[in-house]
Every structure is written in C-alpha cells, then in structure tokens.
C-alpha cells in the first residue's frame with residue numbers, strides 16, 4: 308500500500324480492524340467502515356489493481372472531531388489552524404491554516420449547513436464513485452460557502468475532488484458542520500488518447516469535522532478560469548476545426564462535435580473515469596439547488612433578473628421540435644417568477660413560436676438567438692424599464708435567411724428524419740431523427756448550401772446545426788441589451804441569473820462572467836465545458852429552482868412587512 312503514513316496520526320488501518328463496527332460494501336469501488344467515531348472508506352477495486360501493479364491505492368479517513376472551526380474566506384484571512392498534532396503536520400505543511408495556502412499537504416476547512424432527517428451514520432461522496440445515497444432515511448448536507456468551489460478549484464489543483472455535500476451525520480443533530488481536507492499526495496495520469504486528464508489520488512486524507520459554527524459566506528463564484536476537458540473529446544478543439552477546416556475536415560468536425568455532445572458517448576466512458584469527470588464537474592459547477600441559499604445571499608440588495616432559455620430548460624428535449632411543449636406546472640412557475648422579477652425568455656427559436664409555447668404576455672422575449680427582442684405585451688411594470696422594446700439587429704438578412712431555408716429544405720428532403728426549421732433570423736437543421744450513419748451526408752448538404760452565403764455562419768446545438776448571420780450578436784448581447792432596457796445598464800444593484808442548456812447559452816454565461824455579475828446555470832446531467840457557475844440536471848430541477856426563488860421572495864417580503 309502506498310498511502311503515506313503519518314507517524315503521529317493514529318494508525319487508521321489498525322484502529323479500524325480492531326474496533327467492532329459496521330462495514331458496508333457500497334460499490335465495487337468503495338466500502339465504508341464506521342465505529343461511531345471514525346469512518347473509513349476503502350477502495351477495494353483500487354487495491355486489486357494495485358496488487359496487479361497497475362494503480363496506487365488511496366484510502367480516505369473521515370472522523371468526526373470536535374475542535375473549533377476555521378473558515379476560509381478566500382481573501383487570505385487566516386482561518387483556525389487544523390489540529391496538526393493529530394495529523395502530524397508542521398505549520399508549513401498545513402499552510403498555516405489559512406485558506407490561501409491550501410494545496411497538497413495543506414488543510415482546508417469548509418463550513419456549511421447540515422440538514423438531515425432521520426438518524427444515520429453514513430457518508431456519501433459522489434465524487435469517489437457513483438454509488439447512491441444510503442440508508443433507510445434521507446440525509447442531506449449542504450456544504451461550502453459560495454466561493455468555496457471556485458476557491459478550491461483554483462488553489463487545490465491537485466485534489467482528486469471533494470464531496471458535493473451530502474450525507475454525513477455524526478450521530479447527533481448539529482446545525483453546522485465543517486470539513487477538513489488533508490491533501491497528502493496526488494498523482495495525475497494523462498489519458499492522451501482522449502484528451503482527458505484523469506486525476507488519481509494516492510494518499511488522500513480527509514477529516515470530517517462536526518462542529519457548531521457560524522457559517523461564513525464567501526462571495527459567490529465570480530469569473531474564474533474556465534474548467535474544461537470534462538467530456539471525452541475536447542469540444543473546443545472540434546469547434547476550432549469546425550470553424551477553420553474545409554471540405555471533409557469540416558464535415559467530420561461537425562459530426563464529431565455532435566457525437567461528442569451526445570450522452571450515449573459519455574456513458575461509454577469507463578465508469579470510474581466517468582465518475583471522476585462527473586465529480587470534477589460538480590466540483591466546479593455545484594447544483595444551484597444545493598447552493599440556493601448562497602445564491603440568494605449574493606442577491607441581497609440587488610434586483611434579480613431572470614433569463615430563461617426554452618428548449619431543454621423549460622421544456623424537455625423531444626424528437627419533434629414542433630411538439631416541445633412546456634408543462635402547465637412549468638408555465639405557472641415562470642408566471643410566478645415573473646411576478647417578482649423581470650423575466651426574459653431567450654431562445655434560438657423564432658420569437659412567435661417560442662411565445663406560442665410559453666404564452667405569458669408579461670415576459671420579455673428574445674427569439675432567433677437574441678436577434679428578435681420584444682418587451683412585454685402587457686407593458687413593463689418595472690420603474691426603470693423602457694416603455695416599449697423591439698430590437699431586430701439582423702433585419703437586412705431576412706430575405707437571405709428565407710432563401711437559405713428553402714435551399715436547405717430542398718437539399719435535405721431525401722435524407723430521412725432531417726428537418727429544417729425556419730427561425731426567422733436563423734435556420735435550424737435537425738439531426739435528431741436522422742440515422743447517425745447519415746449525419747455526414749446531411750452535414751455535407753448543409754455545407755454545400757452555406758458555402759454560397761459567406762455572410763452566414765454556423766453554430767451547433769443539441770443535435771442541430773444552426774445557420775445565422777455573421778453579425779456580432781448572440782444570446783449574450785441580448786442579455787446585455789435587455790438589462791439596459793430594464794434600466795440596469797451600469798448598475799451594481801442587479802443580479803442577472805441565466806438558465807440554459809445549450810452551446811448557444813454559453814455566450815450569455817460568458818457575458819455574466821465577464822461582467823462579474825450574476826450567475827449562469829447550465830442545465831445538464833453530463834459534464835460539459837461551460838462558463839456557467841452552477842448546474843441543474845434537467846427541466847424538473849429548473850422548476851424546483853424557480854419554485855424556491857418565488858418562495859424565498861415571498862418569505863422575504865413577508866418578513867419585511869412584519870418589520
């Protein structure tokens with residue numbers, strides 16, 4: 308076993324084997340042992356592999372301790388130091404206890420809120436493997452001040468990962484809890500074949516501290532380095548090829564890129580690697596539901612403005628684009644949100660079409676990827692908002708788009724399942740119902756039409772190629788335009804929240820990062836290269852988020868009226 312032994316720390320292996328307790332095999336990758344004061348995770352699969360000389364094993368020791376909390380605040384302020392004696396670390400090794408020195412051999416303490424129902428002595432670390440929540444009763448923990456994930460990813464580049472924050476209960480009810488992470492040694496292995504960097508930890512010690520503590524909330528994740536490379540094939544590279552390559556290379560790039568974004572291909576990645584990718588992704592883009600309170604705290608004194616993409620965000624992805632209906636429950640959720648916050652739908656669809664799906668006159672609509680913006684038919688109720696808004700920066704392209712639409716219909720009619728959708732200022736060519744073997748043929752037809760129109764460009768969505776004018780206008784620009792129309796052009800007292808699932812939503816996420824204002828929330832079950840700060844898995848979670856937003860607003864208004 309290659310785990311680094313700490314001379315002053317208790318010998319976890321001996322302790323665990325001596326003490327009567329409970330042991331549980333959670334998956335081929337992890338077994339858990341606890342004796343009431345100590346939890347030991349073991350990785351039998353890794354052990355087997357080590358025996359075969361393939362891999363170094365790691366073990367994770369988690370123990371409730373009672374010493375006082377230390378809270379990293381991301382500003383370099385020193386938190387309390389860890390119990391170095393217990394872990395046999397020098398001050399140098401634990402980085403002085405301050406958050407700024409966290410790294411291998413350092414310590415990080417995180418505090419969060421503990422919520423749980425029932426009584427359970429187990430632990431859930433989704434980052435280590437893909438086992439699910441345990442036990443007869445539900446246990447849930449939110450950890451991490453808002454800046455933690457950003458902080459962690461920037462400073463602890465050598466960590467394998469850390470729990471997203473569910474499921475540790477030390478046996479008694481504590482309203483706060485903390486996590487100490489000791490990073491001792493770590494190895495990286497490059498999977499050059501697929502452009503994937505897989506992190507493998509050798510000797511990761513993790514102490515879970517259960518302690519009464521006041522939480523210290525860090526600033527919410529703002530602009531950070533983009534964390535990339537979570538999916539099996541580097542999308543960025545493919546897109547580059549897509550823009551620069553010609554002929555067959557370009558076609559292949561389109562098709563490859565479309566395949567790379569297909570969940571079926573992500574599933575085919577071996578599960579340990581997939582779960583590492585997944586956990587790394589969750590680390591960088593925690594759930595907007597579990598971080599809800601931190602997001603709301605960041606909105607104190609600010610006007611939240613909601614931006615919602617349509618397909619894949621408010622409605623589930625379906626085969627027939629004309630039948631992508633939104634549920635009545637979702638409509639109600641959006642209507643409620645719009646009661647309290649200015650709300651815009653930002654879609655690649657033609658504005659009229661998306662309006663016919665959403666049917667809420669009180670919203671702002673930005674159709675055709677933001678190239679067709681209109682204010683609420685009912686008239687804006689926000690004081691600073693412009694009276695009427697109508698903006699169509701690509702009007703001169705209308706005849707050209709019409710022409711291209713007709714040409715594409717003609718060219719693709721022989722390909723079963725292909726569908727061309729006229730989105731007024733742009734055109735979508737759908738691949739979803741086309742046999743994958745024919746994707747190259749369809750992409751070739753698109754290219755043959757597009758080459759006659761140098762003023763048009765191509766972007767890619769979920770099994771769709773989108774043709775649009777080369778003007779510098781996208782969902783990000785639309786977001787900025789709408790903020791301005793609402794009277795928030797150069798304000799600090801606004802918090803835009805953009806929820807979207809698609810590549811074209813990245814333009815909006817990027818704008819938020821650049822402005823250092825608000826949050827992007829990506830709707831996705833799978834790791835993706837994204838500029839969003841948070842994630843939600845699917846439209847159902849989007850609806851939960853909208854419900855919580857409304858509930859939070861109602862409660863805060865009620866609280867204010869009582870005062």
Ligand SMILES: O=P(O)(O)OC[C@H]1O[C@H](O[C@H]2O[C@H](CO)[C@@H](O)[C@H](O)[C@H]2O)[C@H](O)[C@@H](O)[C@@H]1O
Pocket residue numbers: 616617618619623624625626627628631653654655656728730735737738739768769770771773809811
């Ligand atoms: O910006 P959005 O509102 O997300 O629009 C992007 C595209 O959405 C639609 O296509 C997608 O949803 C369809 C229905 O679920 C699905 O069949 C298709 O595969 C997806 O790509 C819409 O039909 C496109 O025109 C939009 O560009």
